[in-house]
Each structure stands twice: as structure tokens, then as C-alpha cells.
Amino acid sequence: xxxxxxTTTPSAGKQTSIDQNSRVYKLGAVGGDWxxxxxxxGGLVKFIARKIFPDHWSFMFGEVALYSFVILxxxxxFLTMFFDPSMEEVIYNGPYTAxxxxxxxxxxxxxxxxxxxxxxxxxxxxxxxxxxxVFMVAIFVHMFRVFFTGAFRKPRELNWLVGFTLxxxxxxxxxxxxxxxxxxxxxxxxxxxEGLMKAVPVVGTYIVMLVFGGEFxxxxxxxxxxxxxILLVPAMILGLIGIHLVLLVLHKHTxxxxxxxxxxxxxxxxxxxxxxxxxxxFFFLVFGIITLISATTSINGVWxxxxxxxxxxxxGSQPDWYMLWTDGGLRLIPGWxxxxxxxxxxxxxxxxxxxxxxxxxxxALYPFIxxxxxxxxxxxxxxDLPYNTPVRTGLGVAWIMTYLILALAATxxxxxxxxxxxxxxxxxxxxxxxxxxxxxxxxxxxxxxLSIQRQKRDxxxxxxxxxxxxxxxxxxxxxxxxxxxxxxxxxxxxxDDYRPxxxxxxxSSLRAKATSFFFKDRIEPVTPAELREAxxxxxxxxxxxxxxxxxxxxxxxxxxxx
Amino acid sequence: xxxxxARRHHPMALLVILLLALVATGGLYTAFQPQTAQAExxxxxxxxxxxxLFLANCATxxxxxxxxxxxxxxxxxxxxxxxxxxxxxxxQVGTGRMPMQHSGAQAARKPPQMNExxxxxxxxxxxxxxxxxxxxxxxxxxxxxxxxxxGGEIFRINCAMCHNAAGAGGALxxxxxxxxxxxxxxxxxxxxxxxxxxxMPVFNxxxxxxxxxxxxxxxxxxxxxxxxxxGISLGSLGPVTEGLYAWTIVLSLLLGCAVWLGAKAK
Numbered sequence: 068x069x070x071x072x073x074t075t076t077p078s079a080g081k082q083t084s085i086d087q088n089s090r091v092y093k094l095g096a097v098g099g100d101w102x103x104x105x106x107x108x109g110g111l112v113k114f115i116a117r118k119i120f121p122d123h124w125s126f127m128f129g130e131v132a133l134y135s136f137v138i139l140x141x142x143x144x145f146l147t148m149f150f151d152p153s154m155e156e157v158i159y160n161g162p163y164t165a166x167x168x169x170x171x172x173x174x175x176x177x178x179x180x181x182x183x184x185x186x187x188x189x190x191x192x193x194x195x196x197x198x199x200x201v202f203m204v205a206i207f208v209h210m211f212r213v214f215f216t217g218a219f220r221k222p223r224e225l226n227w228l229v230g231f232t233l234x235x236x237x238x239x240x241x242x243x244x245x246x247x248x249x250x251x252x253x254x255x256x257x258x259x260x261e262g263l264m265k266a267v268p269v270v271g272t273y274i275v276m277l278v279f280g281g282e283f284x285x286x287x288x289x290x291x292x293x294x295x296x297i298l299l300v301p302a303m304i305l306g307l308i309g310i311h312l313v314l315l316v317l318h319k320h321t322x323x324x325x326x327x328x329x330x331x332x333x334x335x336x337x338x339x340x341x342x343x344x345x346x347x348x349f350f351f352l353v354f355g356i357i358t359l360i361s362a363t364t365s366i367n368g369v370w371x372x373x374x375x376x377x378x379x380x381x382x383g384s385q386p387d388w389y390m391l392w393t394d395g396g397l398r399l400i401p402g403w404x405x406x407x408x409x410x411x412x413x414x415x416x417x418x419x420x421x422x423x424x425x426x427x428x429x430x431a432l433y434p435f436i437x438x439x440x441x442x443x444x445x446x447x448x449x450x451d452l453p454y455n456t457p458v459r460t461g462l463g464v465a466w467i468m469t470y471l472i473l474a475l476a477a478t479x480x481x482x483x484x485x486x487x488x489x490x491x492x493x494x495x496x497x498x499x500x501x502x503x504x505x506x507x508x509x510x511x512x513x514x515x516x517l518s519i520q521r522q523k524r525d526x527x528x529x530x531x532x533x534x535x536x537x538x539x540x541x542x543x544x545x546x547x548x549x550x551x552x553x554x555x556x557x558x559x560x561x562x563d564d565y566r567p568x569x570x571x572x573x574x575s576s577l578r579a580k581a582t583s584f585f586f587k588d589r590i591e592p593v594t595p596a597e598l599r600e601a602x603x604x605x606x607x608x609x610x611x612x613x614x615x616x617x618x619x620x621x622x623x624x625x626x627x628x629x
Numbered sequence: 630x631x632x633x634x635a636r637r638h639h640p641m642a643l644l645v646i647l648l649l650a651l652v653a654t655g656g657l658y659t660a661f662q663p664q665t666a667q668a669e670x671x672x673x674x675x676x677x678x679x680x681x682l683f684l685a686n687c688a689t690x691x692x693x694x695x696x697x698x699x700x701x702x703x704x705x706x707x708x709x710x711x712x713x714x715x716x717x718x719x720x721q722v723g724t725g726r727m728p729m730q731h732s733g734a735q736a737a738r739k740p741p742q743m744n745e746x747x748x749x750x751x752x753x754x755x756x757x758x759x760x761x762x763x764x765x766x767x768x769x770x771x772x773x774x775x776x777x778x779x780g781g782e783i784f785r786i787n788c789a790m791c792h793n794a795a796g797a798g799g800a801l802x803x804x805x806x807x808x809x810x811x812x813x814x815x816x817x818x819x820x821x822x823x824x825x826x827x828x829m830p831v832f833n834x835x836x837x838x839x840x841x842x843x844x845x846x847x848x849x850x851x852x853x854x855x856x857x858x859x860g861i862s863l864g865s866l867g868p869v870t871e872g873l874y875a876w877t878i879v880l881s882l883l884l885g886c887a888v889w890l891g892a893k894a895k
Contacts, residue, residue: 252868366871370855380789484798
């Protein structure tokens with residue numbers, strides 16, 4: 068801890084000695100000065116370079132997302148040089164024998180060319196696709212980390228929204244890219260989207276005509292998606308990443324609670340040189356891992372699916388993993404429809420879309436919902452430990468379970484065949500789970516968190532159990548407890564405590580109910596008085612134990628072996 | 630000719646014309662009827678040996694005369710085999726699906742219980758019960774004459790919705806499934822199309838001609854020969870296994886690096 072630098076207490080003693088007469092140093096100083104006189108960036112560089120970042124593995128997933136986005140840009144640029152987003156019909160004459168002579172769009176043909184003729188093309192295609200999957204995985208893991216540690220609280224609510232929008236844009240980027248090769252699978256995906264658009268009452272068919280430039284599939288959609296995929300969405304993602312990072316620097320990074328870490332400081336390493344080296348190294352590790360996976364593992368073998376034709380749908384047709392949940396609802400809902408004034412309302416599309424909107428809406432607005440419930444207007448830079456916020460953690464797990472069940476529902480055919488189940492029974496089980504599992508997982512998680520809190524409370528008060536029991540001369544049995552040191556104890560006693568509010572005095576009955584839902588099952592935090600009493604008790608006990616054992620806590624058997 | 634014309638009002642003339650018409654229709658039908666004739670010549674010995682095997686291994690469910698059996702509730706124990714032809718027997722017994730191990734949603738493929746000779750004898754016996762599709766000629770299994778691209782088109786339109794675009798198989802209703810179709814014997818693929826085993830529809834010669842079937846077999850063989858150009862295929866099951874791979878293998882690698890970098894220097 069002593070090597071770390073904190074923003075409020077700059078450590079003066081820890082200076083790396085630099086030979087100020089060395090040639091490199093002089094060259095750097097002259098060059099830096101030359102640049103600074105022209106662009107005046109010296110102050111900014113100094114500001115950024117001296118920025119402190121705390122070290123923890125769970126803080127690194129945002130970085131993974133950023134690095135996989137860089138890989139997406141690099142590999143995507145390569146692909147645009149060979150991909151031709153045209154729906155013009157051509158006859159394939161390339162090296163892939165199973166399609167020679169087949170009619171296909173130029174887009175599909177150029178994808179096959181990239182895969183089989185362009186040197187390194189297949190590797191780049193696979194890197195692009197794998198890094199897209201990793202990008203979304205990293206975004207989700209990063210989002211879970213921020214959620215469960217409460218890092219979205221004031222002042223970071225807006226950055227949560229920026230991150231949320233990045234996640235949505237990631238889905239749009241992924242889906243538009245998935246549709247470009249114009250194979251049967253990607254066409255099936257577009258067909259589902261077309262159906263969802265058409266289900267919108269009144270304007271649905273107009274939307275479809277506008278988007279597709281006529282009847283599905285038409286000849287416009289691939290060029291349009293191409294523009295969205297390579298220009299619009301990446302530009303928006305890039306812009307929002309910029310905002311995300313500027314806000315990160317402005318807010319400073321959050322940190323986990325620990326001795327010496329407060330709401331007013333950040334304990335960690337400065338960007339230069341430590342963190343820059345770590346982050347730079349991490350970029351190459353991520354790049355290396357994605358290249359390794361792409362070089363060894365096939366992804367989206369478009370040659371298997373064949374050129375798009377609106378009639379066939381292959382078994383095992385699914386979207387990429389981050390879109391699975393949107394397919395799951397469609398597979399779970401019964402085929403409900405009703406006709407009103409001669410117009411068909413497709414509830415089997417509208418209800419799932421409403422559910423998706425609700426799930427995303429709750430996710431986006433959660434920081435504001437929680438701030439309203441707690442009424443907490445303070446800034447938070449110390450992260451919560453997830454077990455200290457049982458209801459939030461429970462809600463998060465319930466959200467994930469809902470998402471997971473929808474995603475599993477989208478894979479019902481594969482699960483059925485892998486586990487030799489009836490797909491009909493499985494679908495029913497998932498329908499019931501959709502309603503039951505989130506509620507159940509909420510309560511189980513909440514209870515687990517409360518149990519952990521109780522255990523930590525005991526630990527803070529009494530220390531570790533050593534499973535050595537001493538019988539006193541009066542026949543009492545006392546277990547020897549090893550007290551925690553002050554540093555470890557600090558982490559267990561530092562957290563905030565909220566209580567349910569009573570309605571009245573400016574508190575609405577709705578908010579009173581909400582606070583009761585959040586905080587009625589709370590574990591009293593350790594008070595200083597309790598701690599003092601426990602330590603006194605412990606001291607008294609130690610006195611008795613020492614009297615009986617003479618200060619030697621070994622068992623008779625251990626003594627005998629000595 | 631004059632004599633014939635003079636007798637055209639003879640009472641028997643109508644009968645003669647009717648007879649001629651019947652012979653012509655029947656003759657034409659027999660001439661054009663696809664694949665009902667036995668392609669392979671079975672001897673009486675084959676048939677007798679097949680009957681003995683049938684009584685020992687199959688009659689429990691299919692009945693001693695292969696007429697099919699029902700249990701007390703009226704549900705089928707085993708369907709009638711009269712007219713299913715040698716092709717059906719060669720497929721079901723040759724792929725180990727019959728004799729069936731246990732009843733369930735569908736008979737699973739397993740190592741064949743009958744050797745080739747016994748399979749042939751059983752086929753001979755069943756073929757002798759009534760005309761049905763025969764074991765295909767070598768000509769229709771010769772993939773050097775097939776067209777993989779056309780086979781691919783047929784496969785995507787007719788087969789991929791159950792068997793998956795890459796032939797990896799897929800789920801059907803109520804625990805039934807379409808098995809993987811890569812790496813099979815061409816003969817069995819042909820017979821499956823022709824006889825429609827288990828839950829598979831029949832693709833007879835009028836909707837998929839023998840040469841179409843050969844194209845499909847050629848396509849499947851090409852898929853197998855091409856293997857997976859991109860590396861580990863993950864079962865050729867598409868985005869789901871890819872997503873699972875990203876969330877398990879790739880994420881663990883990244884997590885490992887993150888923990889390593891986040892660890893304090895000792």
C-alpha cells in the first residue's frame with residue numbers, strides 16, 4: 068500500500084532518480100518543449116499522466132471492450148477493402164466446389180472471396196467476428212461489475228447511460244454486420260426483423276417499405292446496412308467512447324473500500340508509467356487472445372449456409388449470442404393474434420417487444436430509481452461490496468436470470484437435442500421459469516447476501532474461529548478466536564447503512580414502500596460501542612484462556628509430537 | 630381390315646376393346662412405374678434365411694407375418710412391413726436402428742446388430758412380401774457423376790430445416806430429432822430419402838429423381854471433404870456454440886490476464 072500514490076497526499080519521497088544529463092533526457096526535453104510551444108498540450112499530458120487508477124482485476128473489462136473495439140476497427144477496415152455490399156445477382160465461379168455455378172448476390176460472393184481467395188481474409192473475417200462477440204461479452208461483464216458494486220451512483224449516472232447506449236449500439240453494430248454476408252442465416256435474421264417491424268400497428272408495413280425499399284428482401288437493404296455498419300454506428304460508438312472516457316477521467320475511478328481509501332481520494336498507480344505499461348500490455352494480450360482464437364476456431368462459416376433465398380430456414384438458426392434474448396421471447400410466446408376493425412394485431416410480436424423494452428428501460432434507469440428510493444444525494448467513489456446491498460444484488464441477479472432464460476429459449480432446439488428432451492416440454496418449462504426463476508433468484512440472492520453480512524458481522528466482532536476449544540476449571544467451553552487486524556476489520560465495518568422511511572414529512576407512501584422493500588431486512592452494522600464491548604469481552608476471554616492454557620494454545624496431541 | 634370393320638358392331642367388340650385398353654394401361658403403368666422392380670436378385674434361400682431371422686428378431690413387434698402389431702390400447706407396436714421394400718430394411722437394419730433397443734420418441738442409430746449378409750437376407754424376405762423400393766443401384770451412389778452445387782440447393786430447400794445447413798442435425802417436436810447426416814454411407818442416405826424412416830418425409834422418385842438424390846449425396850460428401858476451413862468447427866451448430874465459446878474459453882483467458890495484471894507485485 069505504501070508504494071501507491073494518492074491524489075490528495077502526493078508522495079514526495081518516492082521519486083525515481085533520472086539522470087538529467089543523459090542524452091535521451093535532453094532530447095525528450097527539447098522535443099517536448101518544441102511540441103508544447105506549438106500545441107500547448109503539456110498541461111493536459113501532465114494531467115493525464117499523473118492520473119491515478121486503482122488496480123483490481125474487475126476494473127479491466129471496460130478496457131477489454133475498448134481493445135476489442137480497436138481490433139474491430141482494424142479488422143473491419145481490412146474487410147471493407149474486399150467486401151462488395153451489392154445485391155446484384157452473379158454466378159459463383161470460385162474455388163469452393165459446393166457452390167460453383169450457384170446464383171448468389173455479389174455481397175455473398177465477395178464474402179466467399181474474402182474467405183477462400185484473399186490472403187489472410189478468413190483470419191481477418193474470424194478476428195472481426197470473434198472480437199465482436201468478445202466486445203459484447205466485455206461490455207456485459209463490465210456493466211455487471213459497475214451494477215453490482217454500485218459504481219453507477221452519483222456522480223456517474225450519466226456515464227451509466229452512455230455505457231448503456233454503447234451496449235445498444237454494440238447490438239446494432241453486431242446485427243447489421245451479421246446481415247451483410249447475405250447468406251441464408253443472415254437473411255433469416257433480417258426476415259425476423261422485418262416481421263417485428265410489420266407487427267407495429269398502423270405504420271408497420273410503411274416502415275418495412277421504407278427500410279427495405281420495397282418488398283422483402285429487395286436490393287437495397289445490404290448497401291443500406293453497410294453504411295450503417297461501417298460509418299454511422301462506429302462513428303457513434305467512437306464518439307460515445309470518447310465521452311465515456313472523458314467522464315471517467317473527470318469523475319476519477321471508483322475504488323474498493325480499504326484502509327486509507329476514502330470518498331475523497333483514489334489509491335492506485337499513476338497512468339504514467341505504471342498504468343500505461345499495464346494497459347498497453349493488456350491491449351496486446353487481448354489482441355493476442357483474439358488472434359489465437361480466430362486462427363484456431365471457426366466462426367460463421369457462411370459457405371455452409373448458402374446464398375440467401377427467402378424460402379429455406381435451416382435447423383439451428385440463431386442470432387449471435389447478444390441478440391439471442393430477442394429471439395427467445397418470440398419462441399416462448401404462444402401465437403396470439405387478434406383482429407380489430409379488420410386489422411391484425413400480432414400480440415406474439417408486440418408483447419415480446421414490450422418486454423424487451425421494459426427490461427432495457429429498467430436497466431437504463433436503475434441508477435435514478437435507486438437514487439429516488441434511497442434519497443442519497445452524496446457522491447460515491449467507494450464501491451459497495453455486493454453482499455452489503457442485498458436488494459440491489461438480488462434485482463441484478465433477477466435481471467440476469469430473465470435475460471438468461473430468454474437467451475436459453477432462443478436455443479431451445481439445441482438444448483432439446485443435446486439433453487434428449489422434448490422441445491415442447493422444454494418450452495413450457497422455460498415459459499414457467501420466465502415468471503418463477505427471476506423472483507426465486509431474487510430472494511435466494513438476497514438471503515445469501517444477508518447471510519454473508521451476518522457472517523462478516525460476526526467476523527468483525529469476534530475474529531476468526533480457530534476450532535481450538537478450551538475447557539475452563541468451571542467446565543465452560545470457550546473457542547479461541549483469532550481477532551482480525553484493524554485493516555481487515557475496516558473493510559467489514561465501513562459500509563453505509565440505510566433504513567426504511569416512514570410515509571409523511573415529504574416522503575410519499577410509494578417511496579416509503581420502496582424503501583421498506585429495499586431496506587426492511589437489514590443487518591445492523593457493527594457500532595463502535597458493540598465493537599468496544601466485543602473487544603473487552605475478547606480480552607476477558609483471552610485472560611481466562613491464558614490462565615488455563617498458560618498461553619500455549621497447542622492441543623495435547625500437538626504437544627506430544629514435539 | 631374390312632373384316633374387322635364389318636364386325637365392329639359384334640356384341641363382343643366392346644369387351645375386346647376394354648381388354649385391350651386394360652392391357653395397354655397396365656403395361657404402360659408397369660413400364661413406367663419407378664423402382665418397384667427388384668434391382669437385386671434374391672434367391673429363395675435368401676428369403677428363407679431372412680424369414681428365420683425375422684421370426685427370431687423382428688416378429689415380436691412386427692407380427693409373425695410382418696403384418697404389424699398393436700397393443701391392447703390400439704397403439705402400434707410395430708408397423709406392417711408389407712410393401713416397405715428392401716431399401717427400408719437395408720436402412721433400418723444397416724444403420725442399427727432395427728432391431729430397436731427400446732421404444733421412445735425415435736429409434737436411435739447404433740452399431741448394427743446384423744451383419745451385411747443377414748441384412749441382405751432380411752431385406753430379401755421383406756421384399757418378397759410385396760413390391761417396394763429396392764436397394765439403390767451403384768449408379769445412383771456414384772458421386773463422381775453428381776452435381777454438388779445442385780445437391781446443395783436441394784439440401785437447403787428440402788433438408789436443412791431439420792438436418793441443419795451444415796448437416797449437423799436438429800430437434801423435432803416431442804423429443805424426436807433429425808440426426809446428423811455427415812459421414813454416412815451414400816446407400817443409407819439414398820434409402821432414407823426414398824423410404825422416409827422414422828419422422829422423415831418420403832422423397833420418392835417423382836419429387837426427387839434418382840439423379841437429384843445422387844446430387845444431395847454428392848453435396849454431403851463435398852461438405853465432409855471440405856471439413857472446417859476456419860478451424861475447430863464447434864459442432865457446426867452456428868452462433869450459439871460460438872457465443873458459449875466466447876463466454877467460457879475466451880472470457881476465462883481474458884479473466885486470467887486481468888487477474889494477473891491486477892495482482893499486486895510481490
